[in-house]
Amino acid sequence: MSEFRMPSLGADMESGTLLEWLVKPGDVVHKGDIVAVIDTDKAAVEIECFDSGTIEEILVPEGQRVPVGTALAMIGTAESEPVAVPPEPETVPPSPPKPVAAPLAGPLVRKLAKELGVDLSKVRGTGRGNGITRADVRRAAEPPPAPKAAPPRDRRVTPYARRLAKELGVDLAALPMTDSPVRAADIREAAQVPAPEASTPTAPVAPASRAESMRQATATLMARSKREIPHYYLSSTVDMSAALAWLRDVNRDLPVERRVLPAAVLLAATARAVAKVPALNGFWVDDRFQPSTPVNLGVAVSIRGGGLVTPAIAEAASLSAIEMMDRLRDLVTRARGGRLRAGELTTATITVSNMGDLGVDEVFGVIFPPQVALVGFGKVLDRPWAVDGLLGVRPVVTVTLSADHRATDGHTGGRLLDIIGQLLNKPEEL
CATH class of the missing domain: 2.40.50.100 (RNA polymerase II/Efflux pump adaptor protein, barrel-sandwich hybrid domain)
Incomplete structure (x- = not known):
């Protein structure tokens, strides 16, 4: 029990x-x-x-x-009970088949059977001495009745x-x-x-609404995070030209309902980068860092009516950008429909907050304890950008990192942002 x-x-x-x-x-x-x-x-x-x-x-x-x-x-x-094995039946040699008597049918019956394509050996006779009548042949020639519809499932x-x-x-x-x-x-x-x-x-x-309750719960956790975790913050600006061009090519071959958004590319790059910098992937528990082997990417999702939840995409480092989009679409739909599962709310090893769709240029998030890092993405913006000494206009995004100074330092955090930038400039590897 x-x-x-x-x-x-x-x-x-x-x-x-x-x-x-x-x-x-x-x-x-x-x-x-x-x-x-x-x-x-x-x-x-x-x-x-x-x-x-x-x-x-x-x-x-x-x-x-x-x-x-x-x-x-x-x-x-349930306790397992021994299963009784029935004794094997004695082998009995098969009896020789009994000869089957030829059906009794007159010449007119046989002629009708030939015309209707009826096999007389399969017709059951109802005449005298079980003889086959023409009525028996006509019944045999009728198509079988249509099967009854199965009763509806309960x-x-x-x-x-x-x-x-x-x-x-x-x-x-x-x-x-x-x-x-x-x-x-x-x-x-x-x-x-x-x-x-x-x-x-x-x-x-x-009297408080659900949104107010959610904000209160989030505020309580964030106050604890700022009180207990020594945060440090880093930011980097990444050229998104290659990533957006790659997305246009990929989406040409995908149906509308499966098209990949830039958010999925950002998540895929983050997951791959975190796998290469494992010191930022895990939890601070009992005054020490406990690393996690899988990268379970927590994604901040806004709920209708207000408030946030951060369910996790499990094994995110193994997903392509297209697979990441499928998982993200499913996760957001279920989060807003109240169909999240317990494991999705308790297994995130690092969180990503993408506020670009709200027009935010950059976001410095607060770490979700007991995690030790949070990655933030702002809006993809057109900005002056120098390439090979020439100034032009490029789409860029600001990537930020909030990390726990007890687990890592700025050097480790800088490596993560650098790898994210490299991957976004080689989107074909995602």
Whole structure:
């Protein structure tokens, strides 16, 4: 028997609301299955199960807010039982086939069968002595009846989603049939209403909006970061001419829905560069740096209504710019739709903040503890730029680094910015 507990989904999370159960007592679950949706101060997050077994008991009902570490459910681990192996059957020699009597059919019946293309050996006779009649031949020549349509699959709907559909007037039958159960997020999307604010059954709903709650949580974490982490800051300006020209060539061969944006190129270059400067990829825990082998790139995503979340793109250094665009598009869509998973909010090893789409020239971010670095990108701007002694106008971007002086120094940070610049000038390697 094991306990499924309220996980910590970030350094700033102290409690969460059990928004929706996707399982019930008696259900068999496996490690990695999505079993619940937790509402934090920042977003609704899908929670994976850490054990395999059977849900024995639900300890926390939907809608209740509990501290991190609280047992939410009990999972029973099924003990393996010996499987009885049936004895092998005795080998019996096959009996010789019995001769099949030729069907009884008169000359007129055989003539009709020939005209209709009916094999008399496959016709069951209904005449005297099981003889075959012309009616038997005509029935055999008729096409087989069309198979009956399979009954429609039962639509799987979580209890909370069913109640929410009734409240919002959503017709469950009108929703597209999928292999996954209908959840509350699907109902809200169909009704075009935002996710609800977190609340507790024992206290009145806080007057602050979700955006205000998110900003408060972020501000608390950033205040802790500035108080505890000795930041240092570096910046570099990179010529984007080669990168943008390469993007134009790549996008000619891609469908519109898969076209690559400059943000994906910036992320891909950052991930590759961080893999070459591992001293900036990891966590400061227990007064020492703990490096991470994979580069899990945290991406700052703005949420509708205000606020930010920073889910991670796992193994980002192994992704091409096109693959990075696909992952980024999926991550942003799910972040804004309240479908992030717990692992995506807890595994980032370094964060990137790209504020170029907001017209910001440069951004010096605050490190997300326990990470030790944050890379920022501003807007791609046309600026005077000298090449081989000649002055011209080039598209450039300002890249910044905020890093923890306990883990690295300016020399290490400068190497990272230099490698990012080199990669952006050789986009074909991304």
